[in-house]
Amino acid sequence: MSLKRLFTYTGLGVGIVILAILGFTTWYTVDESDQAVILTLGKVDTAVIEPGLHFKLPWPIQDVEILSKETFSLQFGYEEKGGELKEFPEDTKMITGDENIVLADMVVQWRITEPSKYLYNSIDPEVILYNATSASLRSIIGSSKIDDALTSGKAEIEAEVRDLLASLIDKYDIGISISTVKLQDVELPNSEVRKAFTNVTSARETMNTKINEAKKYSNKRSQEAEGEKDALISKAEGERTARVEQARGDVSKFNALYTEYVKAPDITRKRLILETLESVLPNAEIYIMNDDGNTMKYFPLRPLEKQTPPAVETEGSEKND
Missing domain, CATH: 1.20.5 (Single alpha-helices involved in coiled-coils or other helix-helix interfaces)
Known part of the structure; x- marks a missing residue:
């Protein structure tokens, strides 16, 4: 093979490689659940969040990094993969504000909100997030009582951990945001302590x-x-x-x-006497005796219930009277 033909084949191969690079590196696709960052000569240029087909300069002039917009879960203190649960008690063991030991693990929901900072402001942002979660949880548990951590105070602890963790992440400026924080389990270190605390709680x-x-x-x-x-x-x-x-x-x-x-004083006096007698002796028959010995029922104050013939009195009875 002559030298000229060798150069021809070599140039043809290089041209094919260049065309292939141009063909495969001048376009990219962003899904609805993704976001992209364009790098120009290794420097962050623009962020792309619109889904669809996009074009750029060929590599190595421009490159693209595609990241997800979905919500991620950070499992602190344990790891669940393929249905198997692996725990890390050395991470979850902490001391409460009243000097009791508890085991606390949690889940942190987070999203990538600034892809360029997520990619280039730190070597491993997820490690930073894990350490910040540990620091936040230990700080809040360390200022809480064991009763609150094990019973009714979990919601308040979660809110305080979220606020503290969000402030730390903003300070580190690694391009992520915290959505929710959820305590999974807060337990005592061994069965004897758990039983004693259960008895106290029941009481x-x-x-x-x-x-x-x-x-x-x-x-x-x-x-x-x-x-x-x-x-x-x-x-x-x-x-x-x-x-x-x-x-x-x-x-x-x-x-x-x-x-x-x-x-009429005399008439009124007699009337009052008769009314009093009728009130005291309601069933008594009241008569007024005349000087000649005849009798007459007092009619004006009490109506006659029946008419009776005048009584015939004998001479002997008059003498007895």
Whole structure:
């Protein structure tokens, strides 16, 4: 083979390689769930988030880095792959604010919000995120009581961890943002301690139940007492009003009697005596004796129930009278 033919074949091969590079490195595709960063001579140029087919200068002038826009999960203290769970107790063991040891692991949801910073502001941003998660969780657990960490204070701990972690990530400026923070398990280090704490928790719950029952009973009795008090007050007010009205009626009646008494003292006096007798002895028959010995029923004050013939008195009876 002559030297000229060798150069021809070599040039042809180089041309094919160049054409192949131009053909495969001047375009790229961005999916809807992806985002891209264009590098020009190794320097970040532009960020591309619109999905579809895009073109650029051939390599090595321009290059492209494609990253996902989806939400990632960071598993702190454990790792779950292929249905198998692997734990890292040395990472999850920490001390609470009241000097108790607990094991706490959690999940952090995060996203890449600034691809260029994620790619070039740190060597391994996920390691930074893991360490920042550890620091944030230990800081919040270290200022919390064990009761809060194991029972009702988990939501507050999660919120405080998220705020602290987000501030650290912003400070490190690695191009990611924190979506949610979720405590998975907060446990005591061994079975004996867990059993003792369970007994204490059960006793506390029983105490709270009894206190609530006592408060409920106290409120019930207080309401009943308030009702009885209101009823007694209402009854007393009614009796007071009735007595006042009765007294007013008695005064009016007395004034009327006094007026009649002034007009006819003897008649009014006798009338009052007869009315009093009828009130004290409602079934008695009242008669007025005349000087001649005859009798007459007092008609104006009490109607006659029946008519009876005059009694015939003998001479002997008159003498006995």
